[in-house]
Structure formats: C-alpha cells, structure tokens
Amino acid sequence: MNPILILIAKRLGLGLLTLWFVSFGVFFAIEALPGDTAEAILGQSATPETVAALRKELHLNQPALLRYWNWQIAVLTGDFGTSLSNGRPVSELIGTRLGNTMFLAGMAALISVPLALCLGLLAALWRNSLFDRLINAVTLTSISMPEFFIGYVLIFAFAIRAGILPPMSAISPTMGLPDRIVFTILPALTLTLVVVAHMMRMTRASLVNLLSLPYVEMARLKGAREMRVILFHVLPNALGPIVTVIALNLAYLITGVVVVEVVFVYPGLGQLLVDSVSSRDLPVVQVSCMIFASAYILLNLTADVIAIVSDPRQLHRT
Amino acid sequence: MKTRLANLRQVPPTALFGIVIVILYIVLAILTPALTPYSQREIVGGAFLPWTSAHPLGTDSLGRDMLTRLLYGGRNTLGIAFVTTILAFAIGMAAGLVAVTVGGWLEPILSRIVDMLMSIPQLIFKLFLLSIFGTSIPTLILVIAVLDSTRVFRLTRAAASSIAVMDYVEAARLRGEGPWWLMTREILPNITAPLIAEFGLRFCFVFLAIAALSFLGLGIQPPLADWGSMVRENATLITFGDITPLIPAAAIAVLTISVNFIVDWMLHKSTGLKE
C-alpha cells in the first residue's frame, strides 16, 4: 500500500500547488477585467463619488498584491471572506449552491454511471450486433447534440406537451427530497444524455481493446462463455480507463453544467460563478474556481488510485 | 486511384452519410451569399412570422429571415470553428512534438502547464477569459484554441512518445538527424491517423463550445448569425410548439454526428480493430 500513499501525498501536494496557481491566476485575471465590483454593483447609477465610497468600504483601494495576500492568509485560516457585492459570507453563499450542484451531479451520476456501464458491457458483449450498432449510433448522436438542444427538447416533451414535469428547476433549500427530485429530473436527464455516451463508448472500447489479448483467448480456451469472459476476465483489467473516464465525466457534471443551469434556471454553482465574474466579486469567484479545480483534482486522483488498486501489476510491484 | 475508389466502396453507410453531410455543409457555407436573397442582419418583416414561401423558415425574434440566418450561421460558426481547430492543432501539435523530440526539462514543464490548464473547468475557464479579453472573434478563436490545444498536446505527446521509442526513430537519432527531421519525417507521418481522428472530434467540441458560449452570450456576437445564439434568441418559440429554433440546434447536431461517424470509421480503420 505504500506506493499508493506516496502517490496520494504527491498528487495532493501537486493539487495544492495547482490550486495556488489557480487562485493566483484568478485573482489577477479578475484584476485585469475592466471595471471592478464597485462599478459593477452601482452599474448605471454609478457616480465617481459613490464608486469611490464603495471602493473604500470594500478595501478595493488597497494594492492588489496586499489584497491577495490578505485573502490568502484568511483562506489558510479557514475564512473564505464575505462577498464583495452583497456582504454575505462566501461559505454561506456558496454552500447552498454547492449543495445544489452536488445534488444535480449526484442524481445525474446515479442515472448515468450504471446506465453507461451496463450499455457498454452489453455493447461489448454483443459487439457488431444490431444492438451494438444502434447503441453506438444513438450515443454518437447524443454526444453530438448541444446541451441546450437536449434541454429544450426535454422541456418541450415533458413539461409542455406531457405536462408531467416542471420546466424550471428552481429548487430551494426548504424543499423536501421528493420535490427536489421531481424538480431535478429534467436537468439530470439532460446531463445524463450528455455524459452517458462518453462513458459508455469508453467502457465498450476499453473492454473490446482487451478482447484481442492472449489471456482473453486463454479464458475462452479454458471454456469460459462470453459473459464470463467479459465480466470476470476483461472487466477487472479494463477498470483503469473506465474509472478514469467516469471521473472525468463526474468532474464535468460538477463543473461544466452552466448551460444546463441556465436552461433550467437551476441555482447551481456555475451560475453563481458566472454572475460573480460579471459583478467582479472576487472572493466568490476565487472560492468557486477553487472548488471546481479541487473537484477535478480529487476525482482524477480517486480514479488513479482506483486504477492502481485494481491493477495488481501496479499494486504489488516486485 | 483505382484502389481509392475501391476503398470508397468499402466505406460503411454511416461514414458515407457523414462524408456527404460534411461536404454538403461546406458547399452551403461557401455558397451562402449566393443562395440567400437577404443579408444576415437585414430585418425583412415582423418578428416570428410563420413559414411562407418568401421566408421558408419564417422570421426570427427581430424579423430577420430565418433561413438566411441559418445559412449564414452555419458559415460563420463553421468557419470560426475550423480556424479555431486548426490553430489548436498548430499549438498543441507543435508543443507535443517538441516535448517528445527535444525532451529534457521542456517536457515536464509543458506537461505541468497543460495539467494545470486542464484542471480548471473548460467552459467556465472560457467564459472567464472571454469576459477578460472581450468577445471579439479573434479572442474567441484564440481562447478556445489555446485551451483546446491542451488536449491536442496530450494526444500528440502520447502518440508521439509511442513512436519515439521505435527503432527507426532511434536509427534516425543515431544517424545524427536534427529535431525538425525527427518531428516531421519520422514521427509526424506515423501519428497522422489518431491526429486526424482527433481533429474531427476536436472540431466537434470546438463547434459545440462556440455554440454553448454563444448560447450564454459570450460567443459569436449579434447581429452576426450563429447557431448557438439563434437557439437562445428564439427558444421561446419552443414553448408554443414551434420547432423553428430547434433547426439550428439540429443543424449543429447533424454536423457533429456526421463528423463523429467519419472519425469513428477512421479510428476503426487506423487501429485495424475489426471487433
């Protein structure tokens, strides 16, 4: 197990370094944006006087490096600061949104991961059959469609025509779980259609890639039937790439869903980030970006660890 | 030539469909100005007019001819996506080949930078950069190209490093060949298959990314027509059972599906995978 711990430690260290670079980059990118929070908040009603007053109140008149330094120190002590634009604690502001994002991602993952694995397995099992071709064409199609297209079609079908699901997914923290699920079905379904193809194709490809290897032939020559070959002989060896692609897609479910949030008016983190960028709300942007980057880093790390654990060649080096 | 024709007959129907569609798109994109009686920004009538012979797909939210904008949208989006993909490949391939061929300290540095760029969610990153640098078409192209070149870099590096260990590359090195020869003569010709396949996929992703950005208002800016913002501008119609706004979306889907079909076939061919 030692090499794994070392790997985790190494990767976490590298991840922290990446996070630091991200925060640094984000800070100065926001600095480079034309306009600042004060102007963004006051908008059309800004006068030089009021902008200056607001700037002073938000400490925007301090030098950028000093502000970055202070922010960094605060974050290291666990204080994510308060939003520049509405004065609420960033942790509170982001907490609800992060919860929503995770809920949506979780739901989409719950549908899409098992579905993709099953379809991928079946496609590999019945490769070149009508089923395989059909599922291949269908997933190619779904991967090719813009998210907003899928979203609007689903709204049209389920909310407008059938009238069985709400078109808007404006969930609130006070909602009960059943309500939340009902409200989240359509965006989750949209995301499912977007990610399932990728995972399914990768599952199939990883399995099929291994099918020509000698040990698979050996399994067949030992008398293993196709199902056994795929499930017991091929799958354990294909876990690495499959888990990696799942991780990549889970990361996407967390970080890449702004469009779906817009279409379904879903109060997720992506929307918050986009809004905060336009209002130049640095602390919120910072923390959101860090959350996204950490999600990506952690998921990839998890995938790598699973891939190693599932591969005795890497696990038990001699 | 004869063998090429024979090869064409072996193309599976899906790929054939893809090729026909892609050619059709390209032809339409080139001929658009000749095909359309209106200009893409011209207001020709009331908003959301129904389908008539004068306006086969009706008009959009501002009373511009939908079919005209559909064609121009294709032209604009296709052209920009194509240039972007080319640029992404130029950057990614050059960096990838240099990393593998020259190696040394350059390789880990490039890889680190790419890892770092890739650990930031792409769409958000693009939104971010576009709000910093503005939404003009050159910045749009540059931002997407630079960010997408990371994937090209990874693929090129992976493919090239599997070639770089080949004996014939070693033989060329031992002969005293310089990096340029190694890159262009020994390595590049042997990784074209995955790169061409990736080009197709990347083009699709770039295309979808531009559409998504336009949908979010940061892509191609009005009054230039583009398929993403056409969907966004006219999406309201869907609520009333009018499928017109789905046409540009479908146009995106058909193109990306076609490219994917072709890529799929090429991947099959290049890997020789029969299963």
Place this chain on the structure above:
Amino acid sequence: MSDPTALLKLRDLRLDGQGASGTTHILRGIDLDLAKGEVLGVIGESGAGKSSLGLAAMGFCRNGCRFAGGSANFDGNELIGARPAVLSGLRSTRIAYVAQSAAASFNPAWRLIDQYCEFPVLRGLMDRKAAEKDAIEIYEQLRLPNPKEIGFRYPHQVSGGQLQRAMTAMAMSCRPDLIIFDEPTTALDVTTQIEVLSAIRSAVNELGTAALYITHDLAVVAQMADRIMVMRHGEVVEEAATRTMLDAPREAYTKSLWAVRNIRPPAKPLPPTDTAPLMQISNVTAGYGSNDTALQDIGFDVHAGRTRAVVGESGSGKSTAARVIAGLLPPRSGEVRLDGQLLPPDYRKRSRDQLRKVQLIYQMADTALNPRQRIGDIIARPVSFYAGLRGRALRERVREILSDIELDPDTYMDRSPAELSGGQKQRVGIGRALAAEPQFIICDEVTSALDQIVAENILTLLQRVQRDYGLSYMFITHDLSTVRAIADDVTVMQRGKIVEQGTATHILECPQHEYTRKLLASVPEMDPDWLSKQVSGVDSIV
C-alpha cells in the same frame, strides 16, 4: 475412422482467413489422428498454420477466420459448428491449452491459483479448498519452486519459465484427455527451456495425457513427441514416428529443414588480431537508474574484418553493451574507442563521421523501418545525409545497395515496408546500415525473429557484405547455433558480467566456465534421447 481408438480425429479440416487482401486459406484439408496418451509433434515454419491447427483441435478459430469444411471429432463429439455450450463444456475438462507466452496468457488481475481453480470449481469437479490443494500438488510435480506459495502470487511476480510451468499446471487442473501445447518454450532462454521441457514431459507421462505439441524447433519436438507431423502452407507435408522422421525424412521440404540445422560457415581466412583493434571497449560499467547496474566492468575488442558474438540469456546485459557503444546509454565509467579514438559517451556529442562509422541493425525489422517511408527513401537518407549525394548519383547508389542486399531495385525501390516479408525487411535494415558506409555494425539479435531458412540466408548475406565492405560486426545473440555459424570471437555474458571470452573455436569446443558449459549443454539436439541424458546433468547445475 481408420483408428477407432483415436481420441482426436481431424478429416479434411479447412480454415479460411478473411483479410484486407481477400480470403486466405490457412488450413487446406488437414487429416490427423491422435490416440489416447499419444504425443504428436507438429512442426513448421511461421505461417504454416500449426497454431491454427492447435486451436482448431479445440473447435476454436480466431477472429476473422472461419472453418471452411471438414470435421474435427474429439472422442465422439464433433467440434466444428458445435454449440458454444458443448465446446465450453469440453474445454478445460477434456481438452486444455498451453499458450506460447504464459506471461501474456495469464490474466494479470488474478493470482495464479485463482486461475488454476477457476474451472475445476466452476465445473463442480472439486471445491475451492480441494482445488487449491490439488494446485499445490501439481505445482510440486512440475518442480515449481515454493509450490505452496507461488500460486498466491500475481503473474507479473513470477518469472517466465515458472509461469510456463504454472500454465501447464493449469492445463492439467481438470485432468484433461488432451493438452495442446503451442510453442510453450519458444520465448524462454535455453537454460530455462530445458527445465520446462523436462517438467512438461514428465507431467504428461505421469498423467498419461495425450498432447499436441506445436513448435518450430526440431530438436525440441524430437524430445517431446512420439510422432512428428511436418506442416507447410496449411497442409501436411509428411508424418511419421519420431525416429523415422529424424533419420529418414522423405519430402524435400523436410530435408531442407533438417539441412538448415547442419549449416556451417565456409572456411575463410581469418583476419589477423595482432593489429590495433577497430573497436575497443574497456572497463565499462553502466545502468539505467542510480541503483541499477546492467553492465559491470566489461571490456572487449573487435578487430577489423572480424565478428565478435556476444552471447547471453535475457538480462545478461548484452543489449545494454550495444547501447553503450552506440552512445544511447552513456556509461557510468569506462570508455569506448573506435580506431583508437575516444568516442564521446553520448551520441549527441559525436560527430557526424563518428556516427556514420558505427551502425546498428535491429532485431525487429518491423519497428526498425519507418512504415511511412518507401524502401528507396529509407536507404537514400543515410547516403544523402553522410555522403551528400543528390539526384541521379543518389539513385544509382541506392540501386547499388539494393542489389547488394539482393533486392531487385526496380521492384522494391518504391515499395513500403508493409509490403515486404520479414526477411526482406531485415535486408533493408542491413542496406540502411551499409548505406552509411560504416566500419562497425552492431547486429542486435538480427535473426531471432526469423524462420530458420530465412535466418540462414540473412547470415549468409551478412557474411558476404562483411567481406565486400570489410566490416567488423558485434553480433548479439542468445542462439548458439548462430554463434557457430558466424562468430570469429565469442564473449559470454551473464548478469551484466563477462563470464568468458575467446575465439569461437576455443569457447565452443572447450568452454572453461561452468555457465558456458551449461549454456552449451542446454541447446537441444536432434537426438530424441538428448533430454533424458541432459536432465540429470542440468539438475545438478541448477
């Protein structure tokens, strides 16, 4: 139905392969009878269809292949066209298979014993506990070290020879009536091969299992088989009892195979060794990491016009030595001199002329030639690169070289490597080296991937161009018959050290070191009793 007691009966078995270039006939009507407990050796060169025959005997054909006719009857069960359930029921329990590369054929995700127990348990022959106990017994019988523990390792933790025995053990797990051995020792070093061979033979004898033993190595099959069948182009050339076949082959093809074994270099006047050596390697120590020492203080000379064979088994450091000389692996200490001149350790620091003088020919002709370049271009590049020839002069020179390596310039100039056979590709590799007009060529296992007849031709070519161009060779090989055929001087290596060196006659005729002796003794001979004779001796060495 000539032999009612036959376990396996093939009649007019045909197998077709579908490739890009159309249908090829892999098996063209094979007839075969195998009695219970009998071992039949199948021999042939690559592409003869012997592996396909082995698989067909299990009712299996690879992807892209299909049975085109005939029958394969196993103990009353027709295998061709049988339902998957029938085939799967016979496999493991009645017919088992031992593949060429055990390392690749064991599932890397499972421990050896899991793979051993899979089918005995699945078919209900025994429970898991009993199966494990049984595995340990069989491991012991196959003389695997640490039989109680070795099964609980993963394949990558076990050496090649041991894996091959573990695979044989696995094949025996259900006590089948028939085991197909497909080149089980080809990938092994000779000293390992002899252990595996004897283990297999005794296990097969003890269990009384019938076997189909497929190999390209005559000497090996002579040790294992009761009868030998010779195959070529998917057809049976001839078939006879082992001794008959060895002593009196009937067909010309068989005779040519036999003849190859006996080829000896034509006597040639040996260039003198009293001049200054062309290549001088002294006190070289090298390794790939800081902890690894692949070469430990080695040194040898190669004189102009002479061939030095560097012999050793895998891991002996012979290829590392080649890399050090080529400048691909700068040594930790020691030096390499060419014509008395010190060569910079890193090839990137060497002058163009220094690079030109030392050339390399690779083992795998497939990866040695750029598949995207035409033959003419591959050979032309060194000519234009070093000699600066252009245009017509360049073309003429390329044609000359092609003629030198016995490839017709008109036919081959514009072909791509994929259109060439293995032997032809190796010729192009030689041609590319010659095009540089070198003084010293490193030949790294250049014949080991080739069939024997082709290999002999390549060796002959190498010897001819050596005379014509006045070259010196460093010839890396694991195959002692190659050494006999080409070497003037021999260096024997083991685990990164030089064990013994001297002239070829000296080393081959009266080896001093016990490892050299073991190496020589492990090379199988055509005598069917050879293995029995050697086993006791080898065991004592092991």
Place this chain on the structure above:
Amino acid sequence: MLRTNRRTFIQGATALGLASTLPRAAFAQPTRGGRLRAAMGHGSTSDSFDPALYSNFYMRAQTFARNNMLTEIAPDQTLRGELAERFEANATADVWRFKIREGVEFHNGKTLTPEDVVASIDYHRVDGSKSAVKSSAESIAEISIDGPWVVMTLHEPNADFAYLISDFHFSIFPSENGKIDFSEGVGTGGYVVESYEPGVRTEFKRFANYWKPDSAYFDEIELLTVADKTARITAIATGQVDIADRIDATTASRVESASGVRLFRTSGPQHFSFAMNVTQDPFTDRNVRLALKYAVNREEMVEKILGGYGSVGNDHPIPSSSPYFNADLEQHSYDPDRARFHMKEAGLDSISTELHAADAAFTGAVDAATLYSESARAAGIDIKVAREPNDGYWKNIWRNKPWAASFWSGRPTADAMFSLTYASGAPWNETAWNNERFDKILIAARGELDEGKRREMYHEMQKLVHDDGGAVVPMFADYIVGLRDTVATPEVTGNNLDLDGLRFLERWWMA
C-alpha cells in the same frame, strides 16, 4: 395644504393605467390567502438588503414587500403618506415635515420611532455614502425630530421632495443609536422575508401585524429571479409561476394565446435614447442634432423593436402619462428632407458618424441602431453602428463615446428626471447639455407651488430639450407582464413603473 393641491392635477392621469384591457370579472373584491409565485427577469447574486445598493426591479419589488417608505405613489399616481401619516411643506417648499405613524411594528417586534426614520434617511447622506440616491439625500441640509414629526430642511426649495422621498432606497429600517440594521431585511412591510438567496429567490410570509389595512393579501410569496426569458415564458405557460415579467414584445401575442394566461401592460416612463454628447463634434451644432432627430423612423422602431408595445418618443424624457406632458409640442417624425435642410443649415453636405450600442443598453439596441442607420441613409447621413460588448458598457461606452444608446426606467417626477439627466452638471447628464434657461426654470419649478405656472415651466423645459437637447428619444416602451388567471389585479393600477409601480405584492391577490 400641499396634499390637496397636488391631488388636483394628478387625478387626470389615473385613466392612463392600462387596466382597462383586463376583463371586468378580474376586478372582484380582494381576498386574503394563497401562495403567489412570481418570476422576474431582474435580480442577481450581487443583490443585498443594503438600501444604498438597490439597483433593479427585483430589489424594488422585494423592498416594497418588506419595507415602507415615508410616502407612497398611489395607483392613481397621487402621492400619499405611508409611514408618514401626514406631510407638509412650508410656503417656500424648503422645509418639509413628516408626521410618523404611531403603533407601527417592525417584523422583529420593535416599534417604529422617528429616530428610525432619521437613521434610515441619514444612511444615504452621511459622508462617504455609496448610495445610489446620495444626490437626493444630499439636498437635505438638516433633519430633526419634533415629537412625532420628522423635519427636513432642504438646501434649496423642492416642491417634489415628498416624491423623492418615496424612492425605494429610502426604506425605513429599525435603528439603534442612529445606525440602521438591514442585515436581515427586517422592515415594517406587509411581508416577512423567510429566506433570501440573492439572484435566486425570496420567500415571504405575510406579516400578521401589518399596519396597512386592505393590503398584502397573499399568505405566502415566492419571488424568483429567472433571468432567461424563455424559461420565464415556459414557466408562465405551464403554470409553474403565476406572474412572469419582461415578456418580449415579439412573443407577447403568443404568450397571450396560451390558455390561462393574460397580458398586463403598463405604459410608463421607460424610454430609450441615443445620447449625443453636445460638446463633441459634430454634435456641437444644433442643426446636426435636429437633422439626426428627423432622420429616425420612430414608428418603424416601435413596430420592430417593441413589437408595437410602446409609443413614439418626442426627444424628451417626459411620458404622455405624466401630468406635465407637453402635448402641444411638435412631434418629431421621420422626414429626410427636413434632415437635409438642417444639414445644409449646419453647412454640411453629409454627416458621417458612429453610433455605439450594445444590448446591455436595452434589448434590441443594436438592432434599433441598425434601423436608425438605414433610415438615416435616405437623408444622406451615414451612421456606422459600432457594436460594443455588453460587459462594461455603462462604464466604458455610455458617456464616454460621443453617441451611444441608453436606457431610462424613468423617475416618478418630471423634476427628478430632468435634474438627473438634463440639468447641467447633473451626475448622469449623458448629453453634457448645458442650457442656462433650462437650469434656471428647473430650479424655479422646484420651488413653484402654483400648479399652472409649474406646468408651463415643465412644458418649456420639454420644448428646450426637444429643440436643442442632445438626446434622440425615439420611443417609450411598455412593460409587458404575463399573468395567470390565478392572479387578480385591482381596477386601477399604477403606471409609474412595471407591475403596479412594483407594489404588486401588496396590492394584488389570488383570484
């Protein structure tokens, strides 16, 4: 005394509310109860309860639900007291007295005091205030408490001061030691904020002890921000919400055709303008300005940009619904020949200029500019439309480029509108127009308590802006809201702003 005075002239405006488009049956007696779900296009994550920073319609609606001001613009456009039971000015209109209502309770149980009022007003006028209404607040020289009365002394007379103080920024919050506490959104309004996620939603519950009778009928309210117009329309069409605002003019007719949905239109003071900076060439010449005013086809713009949901403007900011609207003024209309004539007067054969626009200015601004450019071409005027990015438009383009598109939601009074945008040196004087006569009567009108004289003054101001000003105001846009039949509206609704003066949450009820 002033109150009665004001009422006389404001009454004329009441009929202008477009409530008449609604079926009679909708005007049933108000009933208590139900849960309202409303989707608004405004609202952002950067919103907060801080009254200095209120900026959009969402915050206005939210503020009117949870807070009260001293005064309130009634549905009939009259001004009436809200937390001020009575209010009065002295004869010179520079001292204003507000009698604070007694027994009014905040949501947290605190009783309203004059001190709360003073603190709430002071919050905007202290040094270093960042408030959007700082300029209004600074017109107050001194605030004092006189028993139940709060007395405000102004630097200059202002007859409209009571109107200014009705602005939603001047919400009255509970205070302690002269500092207001707005952090929880506690006010005296009809609804208590249960939860608020900026840019997403506000949940309200009715405030049981609300002082205002016949008001705040809903039990609960969910006020959503739905920025995507398609989502808003889908939500109202499928019944997921009861109210959806900012319906696109182009889709309005389709929304209306959906079953169970009706439109609610308000012709208010919202107008669009193309502001020329009169200190920069070629706009320094009055004739050039006039030429451009005659070169725009206003009817076409109303038709194409507003889908007919609006009316033409006459190059001044006063809506026809205003009591001070000058109906006698010549309507500027599309006349290429007159445009040419003014060009000649200016000594020019042609004008070539750039018009900067972005949809951030107003929806369709770029298209409006394009239409402008096309109609002007007939008069020999070459307008190049410069499309600008939405982001940073107000900072980088508006008031920084010589000619740019702009948007005004309107102000409750003619004085406020003029003072804000046309008075010389006004903070948002987008045309940099500087007219002595205008400035003089603007100040005079503030102190003028005689209605007839006042009206004349405002008429003259409109004429000055119309003839000489730098703004082309081609159109006034209606507000269009989609309502489901579940919502009932009173017969008379305010048209000073969208949605019954954005006081719909306390004035409307479930049908």
